[in-house]
Amino acid sequence: MATPVKEPGLEDRLRGLIINNEAQNSSDADTHAGAQHSKVGRKRPNQAERRQMNSQFAIPVDTRTPPQPLHHSRAQPHHNNYHQQPQGQACTNSPHQHHPQHRNQSQWHQSGSRASRPQRGRGNLHQSMSGREPHQGSQALHESPMSPAAIENQAAHLNKLCYEVVTNSQIERSEIAEKENFRVFIEGIVRKTITNHEQEQAQRYDFPSQSVELKCYGSLSSGFATKDADMDLAIFSPLSPVQPDAHGSPIPRIVEKALLDAGFGARLLPRTRVPIIKVCERPPAGFYQNLVHFRAQWEQGLDPSQLHNSKANAGSRAAEAGKDVGEAKDGAIEAEPPANDDAKRPKPGAIYFTVPLIQTGGEKEVYLGQNESFLRQYSERALAIMGWIGLRRGFGRHKNEPTYKSEEWQASEQISRAFIQGLGDKSLSESLQAYPSLQFATDGSIACHFVETTIKQVEGEDLLRGLGNTSDEQSVMSRWRKLMELPVTDIHPDAFGREVESALRDIRALPSIQLEALxxxxxxxxxxxxxxxxxxxxxxxxxxxxxxxxxxxxxxxxxxxxxxxxxxxxxxxxxxxxxxxxxxxxxxxxxxxxxxxxxxxxxxxxxxxxxxxxxxxxxxxxxxxxxxxxxxxxxxxxxxxxxxxxxxxxxxxxxxxxxxxxxxxxxxxxVKDLLNFPEKDAGVQCDINFSAHLGFQNTILLRCYAHTDPRVRPMILFVKHWAKMRNINSAYLGTLSSYGYVLMVLHYLVNVAQPFVCPNLQQLAPPVPPHLSPLEYENTVEVKGANIRFWRNEAEIQHLAAASQLNRNTSSVGHLIRGFFEYYARSGQIRHMHSRGFDWAQGVISLRTPGGLLSKQSKDWVHAKHAYQGKDGKFFLDKSEALESLPKGDEVKEVRLRYLLAIEDPFELDHNVARTVTHTGIVAIRDEFRRAWKLLQEAGEGPGQLDELLEDARPSKEPEHSLTNLMKEIHGTDLFE
Known part of the structure; x- marks a missing residue:
């Protein structure tokens, strides 16, 4: 096959990218050197002197969350550690303004040099918990720059780990061949089925069978698949008058039946927005009969939506069971009180109080009283009252969201006070009211209590009663008591809330607490x-x-x-x-x-x-x-x-x-285990999607990036494996999908690594050729309203990459992985990268954009939103618009769009790939990046603890229910051998 002809001007554009990149690197020293620190009357040091100064001093950026509260002992005054809030004034829970970060203006001489493990300073609680850098001066932390030998040692160890990960986790060629053979086989079934349907039902006897395709997309096609990865397939039938993904199209159901008739396990998932068929090659006999039985029930007119997927049910129950006290449904708060709620009805032991209506003005009388209810139910009522009066979430709100106004603080204070006074256990209530951190003003002033933090303080105190026999329990109790004894005037509500949340997690993790709550x-x-x-x-x-x-x-x-x-x-x-x-x-x-x-x-x-x-x-x-x-x-x-x-x-x-x-x-x-596909011993498994046009284009883009440099694939496989082992790779559980981590790696390789490892393929998109057919236009220019243009000539990319003409970066994979962790672990200036670390609070990763970053403000991705999912999975902020996009009678699915972590999809620009990341999820992800960077820092020139980088943090898997397994547990294993 002849090498395709290059688009005009492509070499010039590539050469320009490389030259500009090198010019930027070589001029950074002069640019930084030319910046004025201050106009002082002394001679400016020359470049050699500046390098010497850099080797002696370094200002670290330590964003790790400390395991213990950073405050002085009782003998030391608290006002040195906590932001004071003057009594009689409305609280302002915005951080004190930090002085501008002083940046070293000269170029770091040793590329990749890092500082050794920093020492902790005695910064105040807000600084320690907010991830900001400490003030320079007496609070600044100093560390020696990391030696080249230490950096090389870390990179070599990461190279070794990466090699082991890729060797052990990458999918084997034999497995790829097996999956491809299965794809080809069922593609024949799908082609025949759709062709017969079009010829017999639509009487289109000239319908071309070859126009129907079953294409592989996702990790198996992009090159980033691991062992036992499921295969994602997409049906394309562009000449069908009714497209396979259209509402009411019979194609999904006839394909399901054809696959069942062929002896495969096949089930059309009933509750997905777009049709998806799960398929397995060799279904166990009983499981296959279940699938055939439920297909027959559907044919008899039973509503398939009543056949609930057990994993969805179990997941929703698990999510409800594991929901943190202080969090209402998915972070949302009820907007209206229930119809049967009557605040006027006398409640024994209830605390009645009047709160301001934040949004509409006026006042409302409400009550709080625990009586015989569980603490969780009592907490949910307090959160519901917040919703009834229009009080925004205080603790856990987005950083850019406006601070509480005076009337909001007043309402939060009243709810917090009543919550403690209305506890059913009066001894618990009295002990809580005795703590300095839970003192409430009596002179009309405001002491600044978040309702969510107060709820956590109550739960923690309730759990700790009667504990303290072991050293672990005593340590946790000591930390908790020190927090509770802090005067309310000396704490910052946001920082204090984060510290209480961290301490409560430690309490819940105590075995004695888990046993008590069993x-x-x-x-x-x-x-x-x-x-x-x-x-x-x-x-x-x-x-x-x-x-x-x-x-x-x-x-x-x-x-x-x-x-x-x-x-x-x-x-x-x-x-x-x-x-x-x-x-x-x-x-x-x-x-x-x-x-x-x-x-x-x-x-x-x-x-x-x-x-x-x-x-x-x-x-x-x-x-x-x-x-x-x-x-x-x-x-x-x-x-x-x-x-x-x-x-x-x-x-x-x-x-x-x-x-x-x-x-x-x-x-x-x-429908529980009956319709859950077996995890093993069922042959090849795959999902057939009927609306994967953009997913297919995403796959081609990622595959082209993998072609640009041989280091891309092993680095992505390593990061995916790391995220999996550290249990932060599940969008279902509130963290980030594997696709999100792939985009994070590519952002680093395209925009952060110096020189770049990968060119920006979307910026190198060739001009649109004239006279494209509609199908060619949809495959290369625009599909479903999305611009899908990028440099997609795979043969040419591979040819130039093999000739080392796409970049001038010579770093090893170990160096790149090290830089990747540093970039996402640190938020301040990283001198040898000539950039700052990733700004989790403000930044949006945008692979298509030159430089790779946008601001959340520019995309209006600042606050979480409730949206409505319409046709093709698109989101609408207005429910009526979503309804208009759907066929009559269809229900609108309400979802919550979060922007705690923002990663823009390369094609769907209004889609945040990380929209499923919750507050708990973002904390876990950032903690893991900091942990990885900490392990690298501590390694120094020795082996250190780098093997712990991939330590398995996943929870042990619970046993699957089966009658045989249960009988073994009851009667022993002898009968079944």
């Missing part, structure tokens, strides 16, 4: 509940704390959700006395739960055949028999229900019957 949600199986209890026990064990098994057993039983089961278990454990163990009570719980499910299933008419009832009743009697010792493999024994020879054939017959747990859930209308 509770089985109603949807959780005994196996998963037992797993959680075992994880808490291991935490005690890891800390060398011996906790009585009888206490673990007691706490386990107290947390069982079902009252009848809890009563039966209490009766069982009372017979054991001090001999009760966690293993024994958990096994008994599993056996009784399974027996109860079989009994309930027998009461149903359509689950088990009548002839198997005797077998089921015999197995129920076995499950209710006493525990003994059973083998769990490798010589390990534990409590269980032994199975004698006479029961072996019974167990085999029971295994062949439907799982009562899953079947009962199905009878209740909840």
């Amino acid at each position: 509770h089985q949600p109603s949807f959780q199986t005994p196996s998963k509940y037992h797993y959680r209890a075992e994880e808490i026990r291991k935490q005690f064990e890891d800390k060398g704390v011996a906790i009585p098994q009888s206490l673990l057993a007691k706490k386990y039983i107290q947390g069982i959700s079902d009252e009848t089961m809890r009563r039966d278990m209490l009766e069982y454990v009372s017979s054991l006395g001090d001999q009760a163990t966690l293993s024994a009570v958990a096994t008994k719980h599993k056996a009784l739960q399974l027996a109860g499910e079989y009994e309930e299933a027998l009461r149903q008419d359509n689950i088990f055949r009548e002839e198997v009832a005797d077998d089921i009743n015999a197995y129920i009697r076995l499950l209710r028999s006493p525990l003994g010792q059973v083998n769990h493999g490798s010589g390990a024994t534990a409590e269980g229900i032994p199975v004698t020879d006479e029961y072996r054939s019974l167990i085999e017959r029971i295994q062949a019957l439907p799982d009562p747990h899953a079947t009962l859930d199905m009878q209740k209308g909840v």
Whole structure:
């Protein structure tokens, strides 16, 4: 195949980019040297003198969040550490203005030199928590510049880590070939199906079959796929009069049926905005029958929207269960009080008070009283009152959002005071009111309390009562007490709120607190509940704390959700006395739960055949028999229900019957494990998307960037692996998707690394050729209103890259990874990069833009917004506009657009790739970048702790429910080997 002819002027543009880049680097020293520090009457040092000065002094930028509050001891005056708020004035929770950062004006002589580990100063709490640099002067921290040997050592170690990651995680060619063969095979099925539909239904007998394509996009096509990556496929049928992604198009359903008829696992997801079919190559027999059964139900007219996806349900429950106290639904606050809420109705022990209506003016009488409600419910009412009166979130609002006005502080103060006074536990209320940090003004002045922070203070104090026996508990309690004893006049509300939140996280992480809060949600199986209890026990064990098994057993039983089961278990454990163990009570719980499910299933008419009832009743009697010792493999024994020879054939017959747990859930209308695709042993799996035009173009762009330099791919694979291991790569859980990290890496390689590693492909887009056909125009210029122009000639890019004509950067992958972490970990000036670190608060990563950065202000991405998702997944701020974009009768999906982290999509300019990142997520992401940079700093010239960079921080995976696994837990493994 001949090398395509280069577009006119391309070499000139590339040469210009490289020359300009080099010129900028070579002139930086002169540019910085020419800047005047101040007009003083002394001789300006020459370049050699300035280099010597640079080698002796460095001003670090330490943005790491300290593990302990930075304040002096009681013997030292607090006013040196906290911003004072004069009584009688409205609080202003904006930070004090820092002096302008003094920048060293001369060029850093040693490119890549860094300072060694900084020492912590005694900056005030606001400085330590806000990520800002300390004032220069007595507060400034100094560190020696990192030696070239240290930098080379770090880069070499990162090279080694990167090689190991790429070797162990990159997808094998054989796996790519297997997936491609499967794609080609099902493409034939899709082509035949759509062609037959167009010819038979639309009577278009000239419809060209080859116009239907099933294309691969995503990481597998861009070159950034890892082992066991699912394959993303997109159907393109440009000549179909009704496009596959159009509302009402029959194509998704007929493709689903064709794949099922071919013996593949296929399911059209019912609740996605655009159609997606999940497919697996070799579905297990039972799973395949479930898919065929639910397809038949749909054909009979059942509403597929009633067949809920279990992961979505479980995820929403988990999100609700893990929601932080002080956070209402997704950060939103109810705008109106519920219809049945009557503030005038007398409530025993409630605190009535009048608050100003912030938005409309006037006043409203409300009340707060805990009574018998849980603290979480009580907290949610306080947050709801904020919404009713129009009070904005105080703690956790965006940095650029206006500060509280006087009437807002007044309302926040009143709600906070009433929240504490209305607590059901009066001893807790009195102890909280005695703390200096929770003093409320009595003379009409304002003491500045955020409601969200007050709620966290109440929760923390409630959790800590009765603790303090271990060194960990004492350390956490000491930190908490010091915070609570700070005078309210000496604290800054934002900084104090962040410190309280951090301390509360430490409290929740204590094993004793987790044991006290152990509770089985109603949807959780005994196996998963037992797993959680075992994880808490291991935490005690890891800390060398011996906790009585009888206490673990007691706490386990107290947390069982079902009252009848809890009563039966209490009766069982009372017979054991001090001999009760966690293993024994958990096994008994599993056996009784399974027996109860079989009994309930027998009461149903359509689950088990009548002839198997005797077998089921015999197995129920076995499950209710006493525990003994059973083998769990490798010589390990534990409590269980032994199975004698006479029961072996019974167990085999029971295994062949439907799982009562899953079947009962199905009878209740909840599709759980029945429609969840298996994670393994199902062959190739893929998602077929019917509206992936822009996703396909994104894939080509990323693949072209991978061609520009051989360091791009390993660096991206390393960063993706790092984010995965550190548990910050899940948009579903409030952090960032892998695609977001890819864009972050490319931004660094295109715009930050000096010289650049990758040219800006969108800036090098060739002119639009004349006389393009509509299909060519849509494939290369504009699709769905988005400009998709970029330099996409892959053969030419590869040719120039192989000849080293695309850049002059000679840094190793290790040096680039080191710079990547430094850029995102630091917010101040980075001299050897000739730029500042990434501005998380103000910056928008924009790959298409020269320089790679925009401001949030320029895109109006400052405040979170509620938007409405219309056709093709587009977002509208106005609900009526979204409705107009949808077919009549369709529902509008309301979503929350966040801009805590802003990464502009290269083509969809109004789409923030990081819109799913929550407040907790952004804190975790930034903490991990700081941790990585800290490990690099600490390594110095030795090995350091760099291996910890990829330490696995993911939570242990809970066991998947299956009847066979449950029977192994109850009866041991001997029967099933």
